Amino acid sequence: MAWNEPGGGNQHDPWSGGGRRGGGSDGGGNRGGNNGGNNQGPPDLDEALKKFQDKLNGMLGGKGKKGSGGGGKKGGGSNKPRNIFALPGLLIIIALAIWAASGFYLVDQSERGVVLRFGKFQEIVTPGLQWNPPLVDDVRMVNVTRVRSITQTQSMLTRDENIVEVEISAQYQVANPSDFVLNLRNPNLSIENALDSSLRHVVGGTDMIEILTSGREILGSSVASRLQSYLDNYGAGIRLQTINIESTSAPEPVIDAFDDVIRAREDRQRTINQGIAYANAIIPEAQGQAQRIVEQGQGYRESVVAEAQGQANRFNSLLSEYQNSPDIMRERMYLDAVEEVFGGTPKVLLDVSENAPLMYLPLDQMRGSSGGSASTQNSDNIDPRVLNRLSSGQSSQNSSGSSSNSSNSIRREGR
Numbered sequence: 001m002a003w004n005e006p007g008g009g010n011q012h013d014p015w016s017g018g019g020r021r022g023g024g025s026d027g028g029g030n031r032g033g034n035n036g037g038n039n040q041g042p043p044d045l046d047e048a049l050k051k052f053q054d055k056l057n058g059m060l061g062g063k064g065k066k067g068s069g070g071g072g073k074k075g076g077g078s079n080k081p082r083n084i085f086a087l088p089g090l091l092i093i094i095a096l097a098i099w100a101a102s103g104f105y106l107v108d109q110s111e112r113g114v115v116l117r118f119g120k121f122q123e124i125v126t127p128g129l130q131w132n133p134p135l136v137d138d139v140r141m142v143n144v145t146r147v148r149s150i151t152q153t154q155s156m157l158t159r160d161e162n163i164v165e166v167e168i169s170a171q172y173q174v175a176n177p178s179d180f181v182l183n184l185r186n187p188n189l190s191i192e193n194a195l196d197s198s199l200r201h202v203v204g205g206t207d208m209i210e211i212l213t214s215g216r217e218i219l220g221s222s223v224a225s226r227l228q229s230y231l232d233n234y235g236a237g238i239r240l241q242t243i244n245i246e247s248t249s250a251p252e253p254v255i256d257a258f259d260d261v262i263r264a265r266e267d268r269q270r271t272i273n274q275g276i277a278y279a280n281a282i283i284p285e286a287q288g289q290a291q292r293i294v295e296q297g298q299g300y301r302e303s304v305v306a307e308a309q310g311q312a313n314r315f316n317s318l319l320s321e322y323q324n325s326p327d328i329m330r331e332r333m334y335l336d337a338v339e340e341v342f343g344g345t346p347k348v349l350l351d352v353s354e355n356a357p358l359m360y361l362p363l364d365q366m367r368g369s370s371g372g373s374a375s376t377q378n379s380d381n382i383d384p385r386v387l388n389r390l391s392s393g394q395s396s397q398n399s400s401g402s403s404s405n406s407s408n409s410i411r412r413e414g415r
Contacts, residue, residue, distance in 0.1 A: 114142060148172055160207045164250060171242045190236060195227055202222045217245075221243075
């Protein structure tokens with residue numbers, strides 16, 4: 001039998017330090033009490049519940065607990081008048097306690113709470129433990145750090161009356177929780193409609209080839225600015241993060257033809273780039289050659305002008321000499337002219353006596369290097385008078401060569 005069960009007076013209480021539960025019969029018949037002299041343990045749970053029930057019955061005006069009188073006589077319980085307001089008041093207190101306890105809530109760090117009191121905006125609560133009266137305030141949590149995304153694929157008409165399929169995605173965050181909660185009944189649907197409207201407006205003002213090739217970045221920025229203006233006009237409390245043009249393509253039945261057009265445009269651009277590269281290589285070389293020709297022409301002009309000026313100066317000097325002695329100058333000019341005429345002919349004139357035979361020698365060959373060696377080898381077969389005449393003629397020719405050079409210059413100046 002357990003130590004705390006009824007009738008277990010002989011059992012030891014584990015908290016009593018070895019004493020017995022109850023001090024035996026004291027003549028009053030009190031059993032099961034916890035009045036042992038050495039009992040220092042916790043109160044009995046059943047006894048505590050009985051005491052609470054007695055107090056509750058007393059508050060409600062019920063019958064009191066049968067008490068134990070001295071000498072073992074049973075005392076009669078006294079009936080008190082019943083309080084009709086006690087139970088409703090107790091229920092009201094309990095309901096108020098539950099109502100107040102249900103008003104506590106926790107706001108996460110990434111959230112903001114929009115408080116509506118009887119449907120009217122009251123305030124925005126910050127992260128932490130908050131309390132609002134239940135059934136009076138309605139608190140709606142909005143995540144302001146999460147990046148939301150939406151994607152659309154639409155077929156639309158371009159400015160040049162072609163149909164193009166565009167896949168676009170938008171990322172956004174909540175910037176104003178109150179506007180996001182109060183001004184938008186269905187935020188996702190509102191953003192989809194605004195995105196579709198802005199995309200159609202921008203695509204309708206752009207040619208198809210720009211959308212398919214180089215105009216995608218411009219298309220994305222234009223859609224982003226227009227969509228943000230729409231959301232601001234709606235008062236949506238949304239801030240766009242990015243707009244991405246995922247893909248742009250022609251309709252499926254004509255996509256092969258558009259691919260051919262795109263390849264042709266790429267070939268055209270490649271040919272243009274090759275032509276530009278060739279021009280960049282040829283033009284500098286041509287410019288260098290043109291500059292060299294111009295500089296050569298300038299040098300030739302300067303040399304011709306200088307030579308003409310020198311000839312004019314020489315003519316002026318000859319003119320002054322001619323004016324001083326005209327006969328001498330005419331004779332000199334005549335000799336220079338004769339020398340110039342006969343100097344270029346292969347004929348040789350020899351002055352011999354009338355009785356001597358006239359012999360013709362290839363003097364034009366004998367004057368060369370080979371002719372010189374031949375003349376020395378055949379000198380024995382030549383008449384001595386001819387050799388003397390030749391030697392005298394060569395000496396006179398050498399002496400007249402220098403004079404002819406000067407006379408040539410004089411002659412040229414006298415023309």
